[in-house]
Amino acid sequence: MTIAHHPDEEALAAFAAGTLDEPRSVVVAAHVALCPHCRAIVAACEQVGGALVEQAAPATPRAGALDEALARLDEAAPPSMVVREAAPDCPAVLAPYEVGRWRWIGPGVHWRKVEVPESEGTRVFMLKAAPGSSLPHHGHSGVEWTCVLQGAFSHDLGRYGPGDFDAADNTVDHTPFVEEGNTCICLVAMQGDLELRGWLGKLMQPFVRL
Amino acid sequence: MRHEAESITPQKAANFVRAIAARRDREAFKQLFNFYAPRIKTMLMRGGAAGEIAEDLAQETLITVWRKADGYDPQRAAVSAWIFTIARNLRIDRFRKDQRAQLHHVYELMLPAAEDPPDVPFEAAERESRVRAALEGLPEDQVRVVELSFFEGNAHGDIAKKLGIPLGTVKSRLRLAMARLRDFLGENS
Numbered sequence A: 001m002t003i004a005h006h007p008d009e010e011a012l013a014a015f016a017a018g019t020l021d022e023p024r025s026v027v028v029a030a031h032v033a034l035c036p037h038c039r040a041i042v043a044a045c046e047q048v049g050g051a052l053v054e055q056a057a058p059a060t061p062r063a064g065a066l067d068e069a070l071a072r073l074d075e076a077a078p079p080s081m082v083v084r085e086a087a088p089d090c091p092a093v094l095a096p097y098e099v100g101r102w103r104w105i106g107p108g109v110h111w112r113k114v115e116v117p118e119s120e121g122t123r124v125f126m127l128k129a130a131p132g133s134s135l136p137h138h139g140h141s142g143v144e145w146t147c148v149l150q151g152a153f154s155h156d157l158g159r160y161g162p163g164d165f166d167a168a169d170n171t172v173d174h175t176p177f178v179e180e181g182n183t184c185i186c187l188v189a190m191q192g193d194l195e196l197r198g199w200l201g202k203l204m205q206p207f208v209r210l
Numbered sequence B: 001m002r003h004e005a006e007s008i009t010p011q012k013a014a015n016f017v018r019a020i021a022a023r024r025d026r027e028a029f030k031q032l033f034n035f036y037a038p039r040i041k042t043m044l045m046r047g048g049a050a051g052e053i054a055e056d057l058a059q060e061t062l063i064t065v066w067r068k069a070d071g072y073d074p075q076r077a078a079v080s081a082w083i084f085t086i087a088r089n090l091r092i093d094r095f096r097k098d099q100r101a102q103l104h105h106v107y108e109l110m111l112p113a114a115e116d117p118p119d120v121p122f123e124a125a126e127r128e129s130r131v132r133a134a135l136e137g138l139p140e141d142q143v144r145v146v147e148l149s150f151f152e153g154n155a156h157g158d159i160a161k162k163l164g165i166p167l168g169t170v171k172s173r174l175r176l177a178m179a180r181l182r183d184f185l186g187e188n189s
């Protein structure tokens, strides 16, 4: 798999620091899982965290802190929350979340909800588009982060195949076109509402309300 | 916040974790606890946690080290980085407004089960010392942003507010810091 498009470094840094909201973190994680290059950047950032911990001035522990911890070592570990297998055709990082069923939202295009808790109007969903279809011409009221899981689409800024990451903001107004050959499946974190354009979009908007 | 006294070398730390994994070595646990727990407590308090909560989470971090010592992979991360990720995940768990947050699982699920040889030219311990060297030479304004982000756990927008600078400046300082990091890690070829 040749990955050409990556999240920007600030996004990877925020992800590694644990400060990126959950919906966007999930999409970044889907990319990182497929991308050794970004995995190395995240690891370097985590090492920065480690170095800062090492250099920190130690706080005064409460009295008996070590004994308290030692007394807990023989405790049975709490049954860790069982993480299910991810649903079929979902990446492993989605295992903790409920995933809805595919719904038709337009010719050749299906959509399914991923139950990642919404954060400041950002939601997660998957899109599945038939080979040769074009996704509705749309704009955004906020950021839209996409990780391609399968197949490929293109728009003015390039071709996006498996593993590629696409970050669009409200300055982008585009019509992604799905390549022939493979059904394209994407994981998307989108803030605000999709603003569909054109007659098809107008027709679909009431059904979609993505 | 630099504090070099009673430091623990990466090799020593890795040996302690190995001793816990191999024979539930309580002495090794004590060493790791004494070094890391008070520093994790500092990190969490600097991020705004009250002392008692920070203390509890620091304890939980080291208990997790004890329980997961088997799964520690010295190829993938230095002990300090591994412990940082444990504390980061506990912090996310504890402080996300939404209690349904599953993000800590996501961080684990994204790692390949058996890491393909890491995509970096060095062992984790070597990486640790290079990262430390990179941080040493950073200009103060970049260090501050790096600390506010990784150590104190502030979102970039909150860092901008705290420092009274535009978000774009936060991001560009971070980018500069990361470019230096990549230089030191030899990833700019």
Ligand SMILES: [Zn+2]
Pocket: A003, A005, A006, A007, A031, A032, A035, A037, A038, A039
């Ligand atoms: Zn990448």
